Structure formats: C-alpha cells, structure tokens
Amino acid sequence: MNGKDRDALLSEFETHGYAASFPPDEPLPEVCAVLNATMLALLARAEHLYGRAPAGSPASVIDHPGTDRLPVALDRKDPRHYCVLVNSLANTWEEAFYVLAHEVVHLLNPASSESDAVATLEEGVAIAFAETAYTEYITPYTGSGAQRSPLRGEYTAYIAAYDAAALITASTLARVRETFGSFAHAMDKATMQRICGDEITDKQAHLLTAPFEF
Numbered sequence: 001m002n003g004k005d006r007d008a009l010l011s012e013f014e015t016h017g018y019a020a021s022f023p024p025d026e027p028l029p030e031v032c033a034v035l036n037a038t039m040l041a042l043l044a045r046a047e048h049l050y051g052r053a054p055a056g057s058p059a060s061v062i063d064h065p066g067t068d069r070l071p072v073a074l075d076r077k078d079p080r081h082y083c084v085l086v087n088s089l090a091n092t093w094e095e096a097f098y099v100l101a102h103e104v105v106h107l108l109n110p111a112s113s114e115s116d117a118v119a120t121l122e123e124g125v126a127i128a129f130a131e132t133a134y135t136e137y138i139t140p141y142t143g144s145g146a147q148r149s150p151l152r153g154e155y156t157a158y159i160a161a162y163d164a165a166a167l168i169t170a171s172t173l174a175r176v177r178e179t180f181g182s183f184a185h186a187m188d189k190a191t192m193q194r195i196c197g198d199e200i201t202d203k204q205a206h207l208l209t210a211p212f213e214f
C-alpha cells in the first residue's frame, strides 16, 4: 500500500470507524465504508505476501441482507467488479474481519465462474491467511480465536487444506502463485513438489493440487 492509499484508509476509519455499529439493520454507508477500508487493508497485506492482484478487478464490500449468494460474487451490473458479501456470515465486527481476511485471498485471482474447479491450495491459503491476521489483530483484545473459523466446524476438508497450506512459507506461496498464475490453478503435483518439496510431504502436495470439494 502506498502512502496516499494508507492516508485515505486511515481517514476513512477516523471519519466512520467509531460511529458505525455492526451488524447493521440496514446497509448503512458508514458500515460499508469501514468494511471497504478493512478489506483494502487486508488485500494490501495479501498482495504484499503473495504478489499483486491483476489490475482491473476492483472489489468492494456490499451488504446484502438475506442473500445466500457466494461470499465473493460478480456484480451483476458491472461484471468487471467483484463484491464481498459479509452479512450472512458475520454478526460482529470481529467476524466480519475474519470473513474479509479469508475472501481477500480469493480476490487475488477471482474465479470467473462459480463452476470453475479450484485447487485445494486456494482454500487452505485463504484459511491460513485469515487465521494469522485474526490472531495478530483481534485475539490480543478478545483473548480467543475466530469463533466462525471453518477449523472449528465438522467439515474436515477445510482442516486438511489448512494443515497442509499452513506449512508453506509466504515467499514459497508467492512463487507457486507466480508459476501457476493463481493458487486456484495450482493443479500440477510435480510442479508443486518442485517448488514446495522442502516444506510439505508428497501426500500434502497431492491433496493441495486436487480440486477442493466445497
């Protein structure tokens, strides 16, 4: 993030951060402004670790009460624009932070279609990034981990994806993303092993390059 972006972000928090209550009964502009500023800060962190998102895929947070659409969705009015939907997934600011931290990893290379297969690595990195950001920024004052973490759920596919992806360092992940073009397309096990062989086992390389079963 450059200095200008950083200043704009800080002024957004100063203007709206203390006034905005969450969850909103209606999508108040100040709530969306704080969510957007948080998302941009997290996206900048993900880009710093894993490389830049392609230019021209702008994103914002849209509050859609009652929607059951995917958390990252294309804006129907503008197909070049991606939206992160947090309302159905979060009841507190802390839960919203966790959702945004997860979804910004998907925003690095947004899927163009809901039916596209996605390598398990993509989901594992998203969980690992969200867990680390939450532990760093939220846990120090709440004293606990993310309540809505998929790692607390019954669905073992998330846990296996996280366990393997969390072993890979950020610099190696940046190389994986550069090689394949995105985490979602990291579906060649031999290439994965060549890049990450020192950090994960053969079995983990197999798992991470297989399509994720949502």
Ligand SMILES: [Zn+2]
Pocket: 102, 106, 123, 126
């Ligand atoms: Zn995800």
